[in-house]
Amino acid sequence: MKAEVIAVGTELLLGQIANTNGQWISKEFASLGIPVYQHSVVGDNMKRVEDIFQAAHSRSDVIVVTGGLGPTEDDLTREAAQKIIGQRLLEDQQAMEKIALYYEKNKQTMTANNRKQALVFEEGIVLPNQEGMAPGQIVEHDGRAWIFLPGVPSEMKSLMKSGVLPYLQRSYKLQSDIVSEMMYFIGIGESTLENKLSALISQQTNPTLAPLASVGEVGLRITATGETGDEAREKIAVMKETILEIVGSYYYGSDNVSxxxxxxxxxxxxxxxxxxxxxxxxxxxxxxxxxxxxxxxxxxxxxxxxxxxxxxxxxxxxxxxxxxxxxxxxxxxxxxxxxxxxxxxxxxxxxxxxxxxxxxxxxxxxxxxxxxxxxxxxxxxxxxxxxxxxxxxxxxxxxxxxxxxxxxxxxxx
Amino acid sequence: MKAEVIAVGTELLLGQIANTNGQWISKEFASLGIPVYQHSVVGDNMKRVEDIFQAAHSRSDVIVVTGGLGPTEDDLTREAAQKIIGQRLLEDQQAMEKIALYYEKNKQTMTANNRKQALVFEEGIVLPNQEGMAPGQIVEHDGRAWIFLPGVPSEMKSLMKSGVLPYLQRSYKLQSDIVSEMMYFIGIGESTLENKLSALISQQTNPTLAPLASVGEVGLRITATGETGDEAREKIAVMKETILEIVGSYYYGSDNVSxxxxxxxxxxxxxxxxxxxxxxxxxxxxxxxxxxxxxxxxxxxxxxxxxxxxxxxxxxxxxxxxxxxxxxxxxxxxxxxxxxxxxxxxxxxxxxxxxxxxxxxxxxxxxxxxxxxxxxxxxxxxxxxxxxxxxxxxxxxxxxxxxxxxxxxxxxx
CATH class of the missing domain: 3.90.950.20 (CinA-like)
Incomplete structure (x- = not known):
């Protein structure tokens, strides 16, 4: 399986923001064992978006597109994808109600262009957006999965977690044969931690260890592969115990903690x-x-x-x-x-x-x-x-x- | 002129780091008026790097490649580019001396693969790297400028400022003929703003107008081109006045304000x-x-x-x-x-x-x-x-x- 991630938005090409969505999605895919072969960023231009969609269609099995789902004329992800996917775009009732309700609650008049945000592919899976207006979508076409997500990071992440990752695990029968755990340490610098663990870091190939510094704390990612998820998790558990013996007094937790x-x-x-x-x-x-x-x-x-x-x-x-x-x-x-x-x-x-x-x-x-x-x-x-x-x-x-x-x-x- | 930025490195596709180089380069290019049409990230794989270089060659005039210039087998930017550029790769004496000196100073034995970092295209312009080992390079080929830079952000930035940007200004006789201003509005939604300005947005080609929403406020980028910077700025001033007549009560400032x-x-x-x-x-x-x-x-x-x-x-x-x-x-x-x-x-x-x-x-x-x-x-x-x-x-x-x-x-x- 090959995946690629395409970000649509001129603001990225002007350097106003970095493509952190590409990074985040790749990290999640890596942890599921889905190989990402390419990231692209393209501006809000119909011809260029179409070109890149065509190229993606020709080489990838899973294509994630972020951005270009908003209400303005610049937002043309749906229309460009339609030329490949060929399905009709219909108004999703649930999304439309949400948009209308928003304007009602805020006592503003909803302009017609907002209806566009509720458009979804006829045979796609609609992912309701809890954080914003435009829903996410998964469209299976020609043996490929096209995944459309809003560019706003909080909306994208929420839809990935609730809809896209479970879908991929289901559809591609992914085994969690790559497992990783991020251990967090505080009160110790990255180089000191790395120094104390240098023998472990240089010798290990499975699991591998990768330190990651941030302001005032250090993360250490342990990644293991195994025939089964359980086998990989067991390797991580053994390594973790060894690490805690050396630098356990600085350890405060793993994975989804701060x-x-x-x-x-x-x-x-x-x-x-x-x-x-x-x-x-x-x-x-x-x-x-x-x-x-x-x-x-x-x-x-x-x-x-x-x-x-x-x-x-x-x-x-x-x-x-x-x-x-x-x-x-x-x-x-x-x-x-x-x-x-x-x-x-x-x-x-x-x-x-x-x-x-x-x-x-x-x-x-x-x-x-x-x-x-x-x-x-x-x-x-x-x-x-x-x-x-x-x-x-x-x-x-x-x-x-x-x-x-x-x-x-x-x-x- | 069309520019594009390619980052080479599997670590980017694993989500370990974000492509902040792409953002930084785009911002610098935007301020010089060089339009960037695409960003790509590709892994350390010869076939895929070659493919993306071929595609870039077919569509862009300035191609900036970051990463893949290091000493390991994974670093294959030079070799992939050679298949398009066709020139021989020679050892740059100054770079080689620097690398040897580094190992001497650190009392380490220089392994043979380190020589690779000093290889440069025969007819290219070498940009000495003050911050690291591998020099940057600019190679003119087939009417295009290929620019190769290390992936480490501090090295890349330093070479961009000292070598690449001056080269581009010289070679393309760039004038600051593209000028833009970001106007900020609060208390009005993106779609309402766009609706009120729809006539302006759809009619205008110079300046162009692009709305950009963020939490609770909206930006509007006005971009104008002119024979001179002054001419472009004058076009922006006229447009700005028209905009302020329509939605001025929501406007709070431009460019570097919040x-x-x-x-x-x-x-x-x-x-x-x-x-x-x-x-x-x-x-x-x-x-x-x-x-x-x-x-x-x-x-x-x-x-x-x-x-x-x-x-x-x-x-x-x-x-x-x-x-x-x-x-x-x-x-x-x-x-x-x-x-x-x-x-x-x-x-x-x-x-x-x-x-x-x-x-x-x-x-x-x-x-x-x-x-x-x-x-x-x-x-x-x-x-x-x-x-x-x-x-x-x-x-x-x-x-x-x-x-x-x-x-x-x-x-x-």
Whole structure:
């Protein structure tokens, strides 16, 4: 079986966005053992879209097309594909009702061009779009599977997971004979991890190990093949045990977890509620946790105080403390954590104060960050860091470090 | 002139990395007015690389190939291109010395396959690689320019800037005769915008107009060509004026602005400071503004209160109000805004309360959102919305809507 992925959209050829859809789809296909032979990006031009569809038809068994399903004249994926597939395009009633309802609810007039988004191939499988307007479609034609998905990444991913991947597993009787697990580590750098595991990484061919760094944490993908899925999974289990013996103290979970979801689950397990006092992180810390479902059982809130005056008024830091030590100090971070714990009636309280840059502040360089932490009746602790990089990177590193500190403090309670 | 970009590397087809090189090159080309017609990604396979090179040769004038120049057997860009270009491959002395020196310095033995990295086309232009081993190359053949660059982004970018872009400007006598401006609109849907501008969009060939939707706002790219840059810019100015007559009330800025930076600048101009009270948005609203430099002159802070109790304790919403109306109500949003304004000593205060989902809350459906707003001494106002989609999407829509409301309220003050 050969698969290929085609992205339609002039914005990609102008460099306004990268084709991350192509990457995401390829990763999912790789984990199912479906080989992807080509990615293409083509603009919103009928002749060129047709040409690339013809070429795909001549060489691939599974053709995934993202983008070009919207309401505008530029959106011509359906019309171009129709020249190959030959089926009629009909209005999908469910999709049309959803579009109409959207405009009704928002008290806007639906313009006629919106009907186009509900058009589907007569003999295709319609994949209802929970996240947006245009449904996804799978059309079997001439021994090939054409898969049409919206270009918006959240819509594309949701339709892939709910409709496309199950369809492919069913239709092609795919065996999960390639299995992989992504292990996540925090508090250890990529090169240190790689160094500690160097013997394993260089010797192994099955499973293979591939480290993958991101901001403040490291992933390690273990990929194994076997006659059966069970055989592959067994190989992974053995390798995982060896890895945990070496770097287990930095490990926080595998596959569909994040450090935020891990902390949420740990808080839940302990029956702890979390409160924060944020200066340079500016709501970014609490926002990451509130982004997850189930946040309401573990979160109290966050006091985002961006000025010295607000730290006094909202978090109750004494003016004399600020005068003596400044807001970017061990003392201020400690008081912020203690007071946030009291004000927000939290079991775990964390505070962030520091310099995000680009300018220095209170005579301290960008990247200087103090994080305060108080858990239950323990004594509060404060950690000082010097992070590198842009304003954005410094703030992201601080947030990630906050989760790391909470994780390491409560995982063994 | 037509350009295309080909990335060679199986790691891209496995989804291990995204083709950000394609995006970067396209952006640079767009700014020089070189139209890119296609991106392709192909694996390290001789037959398939050859096929895609043949196709590129038949349709494009400038062909940029990234990747496949390394020392391993998998690296076959040179050999595949040789079948079209026909020139001999010779060892470049400067590159070879650099490679040998590297191994000498690192006290490693240079294996024979490393010599391959120094191979260049006999009649090509060699671009010395300051950041890595394999040099870049430009080969003119059959009226086309073939450009070979390493796949490592830092090496590729450095060679593009120092060698490729100057070459293209020289050889094709490029003038900045293609100019574009991205106009941003908020509070109007993509299809409504397109409908209002449909006559302009369908009639125009120079400038051209292309709408681009994102969460809660719409971009409109105007692209004009002219004998000179000034001529193109003049065409854009005329078109822009026409557009503003039709949909100017939704326009907030062009090119390197966002609704957040626009609101920051407006607050600055009015000397206003902003405070927020956030429930379902959970810090995401204030975080967007704090992410920008210069936030400290316009932001007081945000009270992130995720539970009813915290709304009472931290924002001072009366228990009786919550008992009578619930926290997801007009009344609660109004009190949150009024109290946030007072507590945070703000000139502009905004509040968010609602249901992000996935579950309903207080008998209200996911997507129900109330936004309260009070500006200076004006009466507070509350707006109710019903947003669609996932938890993430509902929260993002609420945040964007908050900026939209502030923008529309203060732009004409």
């Amino acid at each position: 450090i935020e979801s891990t902390v949420r689950d740990l808080l839940n397990k302990r029956g702890y509620r979390l409160g924060a006092a944020e200066s340079l992180t500016g709501g970014k810390f609490i926002e990451r946790l509130i982004a997850l479902p189930g946040a309401s059982t573990v979160i109290q809130g966050s006091l985002v105080a961006y000025t010295p005056l607000m730290k006094e008024k909202v978090i109750g830091v004494a003016p004399s403390l600020i005068k003596e030590h400044g807001t970017i100090s061990n003392e201020c971070a400690e008081t912020m954590a203690i007071n946030a714990k009291r004000i927000l009636e939290a079991d775990v309280a964390i505070s962030f104060t520091g310099v995000a840059g680009p300018e220095s502040s209170e005579g301290q360089e960008p990247g200087t960050v103090f994080i305060g932490l108080q858990i239950a009746d323990e004594r509060p602790s404060v950690y000082q860091f010097q992070f590198e990089g842009s304003r954005d990177k410094i703030r992201s590193r601080a947030v990630k470090k906050g989760y790391e500190l909470i994780f390491h403090h409560i995982k063994n309670l | 609704i957040e930076s626009t609101v920051r600048d407006l607050l600055n101009k009015r000397g206003y400071r902003l405070g927020a009270a956030e429930s379902l948005t959970g810090g995401k609203f204030i975080e967007r503004l704090i992410a920008l430099p210069g936030a400290s002159t316009v932001i007081q802070g945000s009270l992130v209160a995720y539970t009813p109790l915290m709304k009472e304790k931290v924002i001072g919403v009366a228990p009786s109000l919550i008992k009578e109306h619930g926290t997801i109500s007009n009344e609660c949003a109004e009190t949150m805004a009024i109290n946030a304004k007072r507590i945070l000593e703000a000139d502009v205060a905004i509040s968010f309360t609602g249901v992000a989902g996935p579950e309903s809350s207080e008998g209200q459906e996911p997507g129900t959102v109330f936004i309260g707003l009070q500006i200076a001494d004006e009466r507070p106002s509350v707006y109710q919305f019903q947003f669609e989609g996932s938890r993430d999407k509902i929260r993002s829509r609420a945040v964007k809507k908050g900026y939209e409301l502030i923008f529309h309220h203060i732009k004409n003050l």
